[in-house]
Amino acid sequence: MRTALIFAVLLACVCFGGCKRHESAKNAREIVIGEFTSLTGATANFGQSSNKGTRMAIDEINAAGGLLGKPVRLITEDDQSKAGEPAIVVRKLISRDNIIALLGEAASSRSLEAAPIAQQNKVPMISPASTNPKVTEVGDYIFRICFIDPFQGTVLAKFALGRGWNNVAILTDSKQDYAVGLSEFFKKYFVNNGGTIVSEQNYSSGDKDFKAQLTSISASNPQAILVSGYYTEAGLIARQARELGLNVPLLGGDGWDSPSLVDVAGPAMEGNFFSNHFSAEDQSPIIQNFIRKFKEKYNESPDALAALGYDSAMILADAIKRAGSTDPEPLRDAIASTKNFPAVTGTITLDEKRNASKPAVILTIKDGEFRYVETISP
């Protein structure tokens, strides 16, 4: 009897609580946007940067009077760069905070974990920087505002061939969808256009010792090495390669973009190249304006992730304005019809596969700074 009573009370709480929350979501006096990102853990730099960009965008939107006459509130959850966490925090954002849209993640593996949940609950999700093609294939509520790995892989292969490096070794982080995809697309274009892959090696995120792989690579005499993975390992790889007397240039993707890269590798990073979403040296007013505002607010220079985080929030805001509503379907259609949006990381038009096609820039590391080399268009 007593158990039944307690159960009934609990049930009532759940019901009424649920109803009340649902109602408050509809009549909300504010627009709640969720963000899940890696503020801590192995790729903490990514999460912290994109979060800074996103917050700056939300502050600007609120300073300009909010959206649809309501203020915007950003709720950020940290997924600790760990597999498994994104699902937990995204479910929390959707069911407890009643978010109308979701922004995140940089790492493709973690975006892929959250995307099915967002799709199922009809919450539009915009990834600022996940470049693996599978992310937006999850469903029609999943978008991204960056280029994808087939393009990035091609860009790097073109760049390597353009420099006359026909024998390239590949070192891939086999734990990350992003890195595996990037290596695959690099290889495809590179081999089809006359290049030879002389050695293929793997490692796992979190590894610290790469000398065994690098020793094998060094025996194959490559002219360059593609280090497909994230910045933490890339920095260590550069350092250990130089220690082994392997002095060929290293190539990387946008996963390298972090101040930690140079901090860890020091002089070993000099003269290496990576592809990225934007260059801070670009003199166009929209980029310079963004850099100035970012420096004023955070007292540091923005990296590509900060710019992408900023853009993702701005594109969402633009779509909410055009949709005139925060209901799932009109909002989804409004994001999908984004056309020629003047973003910091380039003019963004979303294609029918919900991907943005944008040019990539190649950067090099000189005197510890990222320097612009060239722009390669799709």
Next chain:
Amino acid sequence: MSWENLGQQLVNGLSLGSIYALIALGYTMVYGILRFINFAHGDVFMIGAFAGLYFHRWLSPFLAGLPNLLSALIILFCSMAVCSLLGVIIEKCAYKPLRKKGRLIMLITAIGVSLFLAYTAQLAFGATPRGFPPLIDVHTFGGGSTPAVTSVQIIVLGVTVALLLGLRFIVMNTRTGLAMHALSLNPTAAALMGVNADSAISFTFALGSAMAGAAGVFYALFYPAIDPFMGLTPGIKAFVAAVLGGIGNIPGAALGGVLLGVIETFVVAYSPNIGVSSGYRDAVAFVILILILLFKPSGLLGKPENEKV
């Protein structure tokens, strides 16, 4: 393909193994006396690396005039001192009150201490990986057809051997070492003979943690990206090394560490020969652990123990 670069891979494996050996010593010494696995040991190792980073920052104005090697040694000893102090504090606060409550309770407490240290470090030092200064000038010897060896590898190997010999001397030839021995053989009898258990146990923690601190600094020199969770994997690998060598046995821990380092490196280098991806390096450590526990639970150098643990 096949067995090319054997010499270079051996050098790579030895330098990785010497670090595992240093960490494994702490596990084995504590196990030898208290019969429990101190899972917080990996995090003491992490603190050692961060202590090295901060001592380098604070002391570099004073050490500027000194030769490179000497200033590196001073920083190393400072980090070791911090770690041994930390080890003693952990023992006094977390383990001593529970010593009579059974090993399982201490084991779970050790996991709690480990998480406490890692997250406190995250709060204090931030979550992003930090670079570590090269305390010693890096020169590469050899390369090309002969194995490339760096000055850091040589010095680390040398200091590791010196630390191991020093440790052996303390354990075998001093009164405190004798007390540790007596405790590990029979705690009750040792207490009856007037051995001060508390101070011997504290000393064990201090010594083991100092080794972990040294390992932390060396690890950071080899792999200069340090973060609050860096202790996790090496900690577990060193535990495997300690079991491999025979837990409770000091030369066994050193042997187990070196072996594990070499085996791991060889797996990465030569497993593609038999069609296995080189990403399986971590799995190998645990496969070894399982095999040892199945076929020789006392480890390579350990003596079989009748008591159930």
